[in-house]
């Protein structure tokens with residue numbers, strides 16, 4: 001029987017794996033992206049055999065979060081089950097619960113927060129949105145780049161909202177590999193997201209060896225990063241096919257099954 005890497009190398013679709021990409025994006029940003037459409041996103045997923053991608057809108061970094069959520073909703077409706085939504089909220093509005101409730105009622109799957117707006121993840125303004133995520137047992141993706149404050153925030157929130165699953169984005173960046181492993185080992189509802197434009201040799205293997213394959217999740221950052229390159233880091237890693245299946249599919253499916261819609 002062929003290994004997953006052999007199958008990928010021969011250009012075979014891995015659709016039978018039910019791969020879920022837990023870190024995707026949607027919408028225009030500052031730099032050129034060749035294809036901004038939902039169709040383009042699904043086309044690359046089809047080539048690889050990726051079942052679903054969770055996307056947040058790039059307006060997570062601006063006050064136009066609601067418009068962003070509406071665009072994501074349109075994509076969710078165009079490709080049901082393939083494109084899933086992370087809600088984004090704007091903290092300056094002062095109440096993040098209302099937007100989060102709107103998103104949850106419209107079938108969004110999770111919540112994505114980005115610190116580029118200057119608000120700490122632990123700021124009380126996010127309590128409304130995080131409470132809804134906790135009530136609905138959703139995944140919460142936190143943008144991070146290995147800063148000590150990111151680790152402190154995710155530890156505090158994971159304890160305060162124990163029903164939500166917290167994903168620490170871009171694991172291994174900022175020289176914080178060991179701290180990522182400690183986080184995943186010590187916090188039951190914290191997971192390590194692999195989206196990273198670089199592919200430091202052995203990073204995926206070291207995260208798995210330290211944290212366990214159950215705590216590592218495939219995320220591509222597509223369409224910022226190439227999904228083919230990002231999935232290649234997992235498929236080409238020196239891991240067993242069983243471990244790769246956990247990272248690409250099983251861990252994510254377990255998190256998504258918990259979500260109350």
Ligand SMILES: [Zn+2]
Pocket residue numbers: 023024025195221
């Ligand atoms: Zn991202």
